[in-house]
Amino acid sequence: MTINPQAKNVLDSLIAPSKDEMKEALAKLNMSVDELKPYLQSASGKPYYRKLLYKxxxxxxxxxxxxxxxxxxxxHGDSHGWIQVLNGTSINSVYEVKNNKLPKELFKEYHQQGQLFFAPKKGVHKMQADDPDGLVTLHLYSPPISEMKVYDLEKCAACVVSDDCGAWWPDDQRQKIKEIQLSKQEDGSHAS
Known part of the structure; x- marks a missing residue:
């Protein structure tokens, strides 16, 4: 994709950016759903469709x-970043993960159009649209996400996924870099 020259200048200037520098950069980008619409496609049975705009x-x-x-x-592996809601409302569920145990949901938060929220290194969360029509989010991460860990709460397992996989259990075996059996929170036993 060719992003506008002003956006490219803002992003080119980010070298090992801090949390605050990344938030400021998103504000300077001031991107709208209308300008990004040409890059959006059907999610095709997945939670979302994603388009890399800059790396x-x-x-x-x-x-x-x-x-x-x-x-x-x-x-998000060793990455941290900001998520900006461009349209709609996001439900963000935040989890606690201890050792090799199943993640435990701590709370849900709702983020409306225009709001930003931070995704810390090794922080575990899941997102969904509050209304299936129109949730669009912009994500700025540093460094680029690699070795993202995805959790399957029913299988009591986690999987480190390839960089081309989203936040879902991979259908394609090549996207599974490493599968990890987890133990349950309550008694420490493994799921069968």
Missing amino acids: SEDIELLVMNWSDLECAPHD
Whole structure:
């Protein structure tokens, strides 16, 4: 994609950016759903469709449009970043993960159009649209996401996924870099 020159200048200037520098950059980008509409496609049975808009050694910028499915609980590997709601309302569920145990949901928060929220390194969350019509989010991460861990709460398992996989259990075996059996929170036993 060719982003506008002003946006490219803002993003080119981000070298190992801090949390605050990334938030300021998103505000400067001031991107709208209308300008990003040409890059949005059907989610095709997945929680979202994502389009990489910009990537350097230090950051990546993605736009996502959401279906009526929730994504799986996941982290962003060693990346941290900001998520901006461009349209609609996002339901963000935040989890606690201890050792190799199943993630435990702590709380849900609703983010309206125009709001930003932070995704910390190793923080586990899942997102979904509050209304299946029109949730569009802009994501700025540093460094670009690699080795994202996706959780399947029913299988009591986690999977480190390839960089081309989203926040869902991979259908394609090549997207599974490493599968991890987890133990349940309550008694520490493994699911069968």
